[in-house]
Amino acid sequence: MNTNIPKTKPSEPSPATKKSKRSNENLTGWLFASPWVIGLLLFFAYPLLSSVYYSFTDYSIFQAGEFIGLANYRELMTDELFWISIWNTVYFAVFFVPLSIIFGVALAMILNMKIKGMAVYRTIFFLPTLVPHVALAILWIWLLNPEFGLINNALNLIGIQGPPWLGSLFWAKPSLILMSLWGIGQAVIIYLAGLSDISEEYYEAADVDGASFLQKTFKITIPLLTPVIFFNLVMGFIGAFQQFTLPYTMTNGSGSPADALTFYVMYLYDNAFNYFRMGYASAMAWILFFIIMSLTAFVFWSSKRWVHYQG
Template structure:
């Protein structure tokens, strides 16, 4: 008979399995460690640091002293801060709904079964690939009130074109027009959503004699609401972070009369032009609260209008 010492040395299948799982876990963490270190070093640490800096007068050149809520109090008395919020909200409330309306409509057109549709889809997606700086330079030329192509085209039909970027009234609509021109990425997502809708719904509607509009409003749009919901959330987040186009077009000045000074532009100026890092950190956290609150509101309302197949 084997001794008790020999029996104790034998490993059971359960112990072997646990040892194997432990080795696999360790290997997994080793492979993931570069990402985890990068997340902690370049995201978690700056995030937590910005909370502290928002309560200081920290700048790049000197260590900041703790000043409590002074940055936040100053923000609420800063006229340009409120102007930047107003410009950003104006842009978000117009651009996001328009991008959904035109995006869905364009996706439905590009979803038609006609010859050469892949070419048309590529053409509409190409503006998304243009760098924002090049896009801004292109539209500055197109919207030039004197020799711009758009005003020239309007002149051929007897319409006197507006000053566009030179007017406080037309500057933000001009920016919305530029942004709509580059919404190809959202259209691709809508196309994927349309392709996911089962054809059985349309076949049943055809049997019942439903018209195109009835199928659109009773089948397509309700079943596309999960995709619309996603683009709505991402659209608002992107709209509140609008920066590159207005900054490039105005050389960071936000002219005319600060009508193109957006929130992130003013945040950037405070951080890297005026070197008020503490003040900019406070602005960043206010922006975070606004976006989180808006996103939570959209998620709360989604229970009433977002429909999923099979529900």
């Protein structure tokens, strides 16, 4: 008896059924994503587009404001404090960012050495990044006090008269750079991750060729670490141009002495929340946006010449 029963193929769903199923899946996906989409539109897209419009008005918190065209931008071009704030911010960025890279890479190479208890040392150097900026500012105000500060007392022990630091036009910005360098532990962690990604085979081959420590550093370590340096360079410039908490806390918002510590974002904040010139502050915000975007684009363009990726 023949028991072979022919098998029937399951019927395929019709195109209309497939389209309906796909539509239901898309609807379900949008429903799950809707909280994020609503938050993006409500708390990011709307304020962003609104600030573009407000930058062309004399809007304040107390009145809707009228459209005044480019008046805010023209006034900024003749605002002396605006240019002072730009100079202070550029000064800080030009010195802090390269120094943070140099000290960060050097410190990461030291902390990458295979010695006993290195995990403890890494933790110690990372701890300053966990200190809130307000507490950090108060701590450094005490350390840099020209009369009873620990730094000037230490300098007096070796016969050096310490400067007035935050009370001096010359030393105010270098003091802020010094404080900021104290908290580069986060960048050091990123450099350490980059160093751990460099294969030991390169150093073994260099040892066979008789390369010195400096040769291995500048021919192997630095070139292969350039992708990480590139990342920290971009983030460093963005952070430097947004410097706010430390100078604002140390000077109580005054930017003293003689506006030497009045940074761009501080002046923007004053216009928005102290003088209630929201339209003027919006214009400043967009100028800052274009400065940062231009600088970032230049760094990306130049990276083709000096950033080397493994493989």
